[in-house]
Amino acid sequence: MNVKLNVKQVAAAAAFGLAFAAPAFAQEVVKIGFSGPLSGGAALYGKNVLDGMQMAVAEINAAGFEVAGKKYKFEIVALDDKYNPSETAINAQRLVQESKTPAILVPHSGGGLALQVNNEQNKYLLLSYTSVPQITARGNKLTLRIPPEFTSYVPAFVKHAMTKYGKNLAFAHGDHDYAKAWTAVFKPAWEAAGGKVVIENPMSYNRAADFYSGVSRALAAKPDVMFIGGASEPTGLVVKQARELGFKGGFVIIDQAKMDEMAKVIGGYGPLEGSIGVLPLVEDKTPDAQNFVARFQKAYPGRIPSSEVSLNYTAVYLTAEAMKVAGTVTDATAIRAALDKAAKQLTPAHNPNSLDGVDEKGGTLADTRVAVIENGKVKEVKLSSLK
Incomplete structure (x- = not known):
């Protein structure tokens, strides 16, 4: 069979098909x-x-x-x-x-x-x-x-860090909005518990890879605890450089930074000894x-x-x-x-x-999950035991 269609018929048929196909697509x-x-x-x-x-x-x-x-x-x-x-x-x-x-x-x-x-x-x-x-x-x-x-973490973080290391705190967190929000809540909680903020020195975690000058400035104030946090990789570098400069105290790590990812940057959990942060998912033993x-x-x-x-x-x-x-x-x-x-x-x-x-x-x-580093290992702790 030889069927001939003119240009107008073809165009009309195509338009008819598109009218139905386009909305579905x-x-x-x-x-x-x-x-x-x-x-x-x-x-x-x-x-x-x-x-x-x-x-x-x-x-x-x-x-x-x-x-x-x-x-x-x-x-x-x-x-x-x-x-x-x-x-x-x-x-x-x-x-x-x-x-x-x-x-x-x-x-x-x-x-x-x-x-x-x-x-x-x-x-x-x-x-x-x-x-x-x-x-x-x-x-x-x-x-x-x-x-x-994140406010549910704050009382536990304050109690653990102050009890284990002391009352002098250095803020050495990122300078982005999220870290600033954490600081605005954590600072009054620390001071209300009898602590002292010895320096506030936020750093550009998202733009820098060398934190020696900022960390040195924070350590010059002789803190017992450093409050740190941003993305995991730069947070890990802050820990690495603080330990290299002789810091022996503890770290409070905001929930944006993950300790297991930081461990990759610093060669394991050892440099994080005594730190407190959120429980890494890989360390969560629930089925x-x-x-x-x-x-x-x-x-x-x-x-x-x-x-x-x-x-x-x-x-x-x-x-x-x-x-x-x-x-x-x-x-x-x-x-x-x-x-x-x-x-x-x-x-x-x-x-x-x-x-x-x-x-x-x-x-x-949801229930928030918290962990500390003890003897180079992750240990989950109950929030109720730290409040």
Whole structure:
């Protein structure tokens, strides 16, 4: 049979097909945005966050994802902001306008606070990987704070460090917003417990690799304890250089820095003797945590996951589950309203940090885990025993 179609007929047929195919195609991919440091001193930190997200997406897509009877595929659209809140804001506009992302994950408080200026107006959910209380205290109705508030660590950190080493404290933390938020809470708590701050000397953890001058200045004030923290690698360098300069005291390490990652920089846990910080995920002996570590190492051979990996892995699963509960992949308000119910429906395999729910302000609920270094080994301690 010889069928002839003129140009107008072909064009009409194509237009008819596109009219039906285009909407289906546009809705079959759910894009989640990421804006975080993928270069500079905090690049490893940003990569850990992104790897956790990508691991979740790979699993969700392999299992199949369906909302309101329609199948979707997840995709992460990742942009580098170099830990700069101004860059985060620019990236967010690009993600919303070009990729139509219903949610954007940002792993630093400065960037999260910058996005809260207009995320409600632009109708996207901010997935904020920061434990600063301000991110939920502002009353933003389209925010999820992924980790629990850091304030729960402070009394235990103060008691341990002051009891073991003494009352003179040197602040030698990073100069970024998150470290400043920690300092604003930790300083009055230290002083209220009878301690003395002998020097405040924040350093540019995200832009420097040599901290000898800053550490020397801090040690000249003769502290018993150093308060440190930023991304893991530069925090490890601060410890290394402090020990090389003869510091014998203890370290209080903010939760952004992970002791197992620092150990890679300083040659093991030995230089961290007496320090207190968050329990490394790899040292968490609960079955769910160990199962997650094993699955991550299978997906990323030779790597050890941190809590940045696991918590942001869970954040993607939580967002996906909330979409199912809400019956939409685009309505950020409905997705936000479904988060608490979704959190309670997560399987242990998808929730290795045992998040219990999401409060009315958008903060996750969970027990915080603390560890100290004793005789060169990680030892978990109960918060109740240190308060």
